[in-house]
Amino acid sequence: MFGRLRAWSGRHPRVIDALWLVPFLLISLLNMVMVGAGSTAWEAAGLEAWWFAGLGVLLFAPLFWLRGRPLTVFVIISVTCFLQWLLGVPPLFFNVSVLVAMYGVASRRPLRWAVAAGLVVELGLFLVFVSPLEAGDEAGFSTTSAFSVAIWMAGIYANTRRRYLEGLEERAERAERERDQQARLAAAAERARIARELHDVVAHNVSVMIVQADGAGYAIDRDVEQARRAMQAVSATGRRALAEMRRMVGVLRADDAPGEYAPQPSLAQLDELVSQVRASGLPVDLRVSGTVRELPEGEQLTVYRIVQEALTNTLKHGGPVSRATVEMEYGVRDLLLRVTDDGRGASAREHEGGHGLVGMRERVAMFGGSVEARPEVGGGFRVVARLPIGGAGAERAA
Structure with missing residues (x-):
C-alpha cells in the first residue's frame, strides 16, 4: 500500500504540494484577518490592507515552485521578509514560509547551501526579536531559533535519506544491468561452446559420408546392392548432418585454440x-x-x-x-x-x-x-x- 502511495505521489508532485499549501494558505489568511481586526498594527505601520495582501502573495506564491527551484524561492521570500522588517510591518503567519523555503533548500541542495540558508534565517530571527534593544525578546528568539534549527535538521536528514535511497536505486539498477550483461556473456560463451561441439558432430557425419561414398564408388561395378546400401547410408547421414548445421544458424563461434576439437561424450x-x-x-x-x-x-x-x-x-x-x-x-x-x-x-x-x-x-x-x-x-x-x-x-x- 505504501509503495503504491509513494509511486502515486511521485507521478503527481503538484497535487502533493497543493495538499499542504492550501491549509497553510487558509491559516495565514485567518491570521491576517485577525490581525486586521485590531487594525492597530496596520495603522502603526502606516500601510493599507492591500499592502498586507500583496505581502502575503509575495510570501506564499513562490512556494509553488519550491520543489524545482528551492534556492530561487528562498531568495525571493528572504528578501521579502527583510523588506517587511525595514518597513516595520509586524510579523504574520505568512512569514512561516521562510522556514518552509529553508527546509526546501536543506532537503534538495548541497550542504553548503543548506548552511547558508540556515544562517540567513537565524539572522532574520535576530533582527526581529533581538535587534530592538529597548524591547528585545530574547526568550522568543531562543524558542523560534530552536524551532528553526529543528526544521533545518529535518531538511538535512531528508536530503541525506533521499540521496541514500537514490544511491540504492542506482546500485540496484547497475547490479541488474551487470547481471543481464553477465547472463548475455554466459549465453554467448555457451553458444560458442555448443558451436565447437556441433562442429565435431557435423565433422563426424561428413567423415562417415566420405567413407560411405568412397566405398560405393569401389563397389558400384562389382556389387550394386552394396553400393546402394552405402549411398542410402550417405543419404541418411547427410540428412542428420544438415539438421545439425541448421541448428548452428545464429550461433556465434569464437576462435579456438589448437587441439580443442576433441571427441565429445555421448x-x-x-x-x-x-x-x-x-x-x-x-x-x-x-x-x-x-x-x-x-x-x-x-x-x-x-x-x-x-x-x-x-x-x-x-x-x-x-x-x-x-x-x-x-x-x-x-x-x-x-x-x-x-x-x-x-x-x-x-x-x-x-x-x-x-x-x-x-x-x-x-x-x-x-x-x-x-x-x-x-x-x-x-x-x-x-x-x-x-x-x-x-x-x-x-x-x-x-
Missing part, C-alpha cells in the same frame, strides 16, 4: 559419468525406462551435459548426506530427463550466481525442447528436461 559415457560422481561421494541411481531409441550425437551430448551439470551442482550445494537420481524415460516423440536430489535445495541456491542453467536452456532450446529447474518443497532440487527425438525434434527446432 550417452555411451553416461554410466562412466555416474560412476565418477559416485566415486566423489554422491550416491547416484540411474534409471532408464521405455524403448531405448538411437539419438543424434548432438542430443546425446545435450543429455550428457545436463546430467553432468545437475550432478555437479548437487555435489557443490546438496550437502554431505544428499542422494541423486537420474531418470531417462523414452517416449514416442520425446525423451524425458529428470535429475533430482534430496539436498539443501533453495537454501543453498538462493544466492548462487552461476550460469549452468543458462547453458542448459541454450542447449535444449536448439533442439526445440524445454528445461525446468527449481527447488523442491521441503528440500532438494529438481531438473526436468524434455527433448524431442526423431522427426519431432527437427520440426520443433525449425
Whole structure:
C-alpha cells in the first residue's frame, strides 16, 4: 500500500504540494484577518490592507515552485521578509514560509547551501526579536531559533535519506544491468561452446559420408546392392548432418585454440559419468525406462551435459548426506530427463550466481525442447528436461 502511495505521489508532485499549501494558505489568511481586526498594527505601520495582501502573495506564491527551484524561492521570500522588517510591518503567519523555503533548500541542495540558508534565517530571527534593544525578546528568539534549527535538521536528514535511497536505486539498477550483461556473456560463451561441439558432430557425419561414398564408388561395378546400401547410408547421414548445421544458424563461434576439437561424450559415457560422481561421494541411481531409441550425437551430448551439470551442482550445494537420481524415460516423440536430489535445495541456491542453467536452456532450446529447474518443497532440487527425438525434434527446432 505504501509503495503504491509513494509511486502515486511521485507521478503527481503538484497535487502533493497543493495538499499542504492550501491549509497553510487558509491559516495565514485567518491570521491576517485577525490581525486586521485590531487594525492597530496596520495603522502603526502606516500601510493599507492591500499592502498586507500583496505581502502575503509575495510570501506564499513562490512556494509553488519550491520543489524545482528551492534556492530561487528562498531568495525571493528572504528578501521579502527583510523588506517587511525595514518597513516595520509586524510579523504574520505568512512569514512561516521562510522556514518552509529553508527546509526546501536543506532537503534538495548541497550542504553548503543548506548552511547558508540556515544562517540567513537565524539572522532574520535576530533582527526581529533581538535587534530592538529597548524591547528585545530574547526568550522568543531562543524558542523560534530552536524551532528553526529543528526544521533545518529535518531538511538535512531528508536530503541525506533521499540521496541514500537514490544511491540504492542506482546500485540496484547497475547490479541488474551487470547481471543481464553477465547472463548475455554466459549465453554467448555457451553458444560458442555448443558451436565447437556441433562442429565435431557435423565433422563426424561428413567423415562417415566420405567413407560411405568412397566405398560405393569401389563397389558400384562389382556389387550394386552394396553400393546402394552405402549411398542410402550417405543419404541418411547427410540428412542428420544438415539438421545439425541448421541448428548452428545464429550461433556465434569464437576462435579456438589448437587441439580443442576433441571427441565429445555421448550417452555411451553416461554410466562412466555416474560412476565418477559416485566415486566423489554422491550416491547416484540411474534409471532408464521405455524403448531405448538411437539419438543424434548432438542430443546425446545435450543429455550428457545436463546430467553432468545437475550432478555437479548437487555435489557443490546438496550437502554431505544428499542422494541423486537420474531418470531417462523414452517416449514416442520425446525423451524425458529428470535429475533430482534430496539436498539443501533453495537454501543453498538462493544466492548462487552461476550460469549452468543458462547453458542448459541454450542447449535444449536448439533442439526445440524445454528445461525446468527449481527447488523442491521441503528440500532438494529438481531438473526436468524434455527433448524431442526423431522427426519431432527437427520440426520443433525449425
